[in-house]
Amino acid sequence: MGEMAQKIVKTDTKELVEMLNIAFAEEWLAYYQYWLGAQLITGPMRTSVTEEFLEHANEELKHAQWLCDRILQLGGTPVLDPENWNKTAQCKYDAPENPYVMNLLEQNLIAERCAVARYQKICEMTFGKDFETFRMAEKILKEELEHEQEIGDFKEDIIAGIKNQDKIK
Numbered sequence: 001m002g003e004m005a006q007k008i009v010k011t012d013t014k015e016l017v018e019m020l021n022i023a024f025a026e027e028w029l030a031y032y033q034y035w036l037g038a039q040l041i042t043g044p045m046r047t048s049v050t051e052e053f054l055e056h057a058n059e060e061l062k063h064a065q066w067l068c069d070r071i072l073q074l075g076g077t078p079v080l081d082p083e084n085w086n087k088t089a090q091c092k093y094d095a096p097e098n099p100y101v102m103n104l105l106e107q108n109l110i111a112e113r114c115a116v117a118r119y120q121k122i123c124e125m126t127f128g129k130d131f132e133t134f135r136m137a138e139k140i141l142k143e144e145l146e147h148e149q150e151i152g153d154f155k156e157d158i159i160a161g162i163k164n165q166d167k168i169k
């Protein structure tokens with residue numbers, strides 16, 4: 001717990017910690033959604049998509065680490081029980097019941113868009129009021145935007161590939 005860390009924050013710390021815990025739970029779910037998807041994936045380009053999923057999974061875990069560090073600095077407690085991850089998160093976990101690549105890409109694209117909105121919100125909450133949380137949220141936002149773009153690109157490439165195959169036939 002950082003005494004000065006809390007004193008310099010010009011926003012409601014309790015409300016901020018609650019928001020950071022929502023994001024923290026969402027990051028764990030995003031990590032698992034990507035990681036499990038990478039194990040189960042079927043369909044075209046699965047080797048490259050698996051690599052991308054594992055890379056994203058590691059970044060989501062890194063985001064969870066940054067959020068945890070900041071929650072502790074602000075005197076909060078990170079979600080203690082994994083049972084509460086889905087209850088706390090507002091971007092919900094989507095089980096990869098259909099592991100076809102296009103389906104997994106779509107599920108993760110929805111998750112990324114939700115994450116982008118989450119960090120946009122945290123940036124708005126902290127802008128000019130809590131520089132450190134703002135800096136962290138801005139850094140995560142940048143990565144979530146990249147994730148959204150990469151997943152969208154894979155979707156487009158696979159669709160284009162399938163269309164080309166049809167032409168060859």
Ligand SMILES: [Fe+2]
Pocket residue numbers: 027030059060063115140144
């Ligand atoms: Fe993330």
Ligand SMILES: [Fe+2]
Pocket residue numbers: 030056060112115143144147
């Ligand atoms: Fe992400």
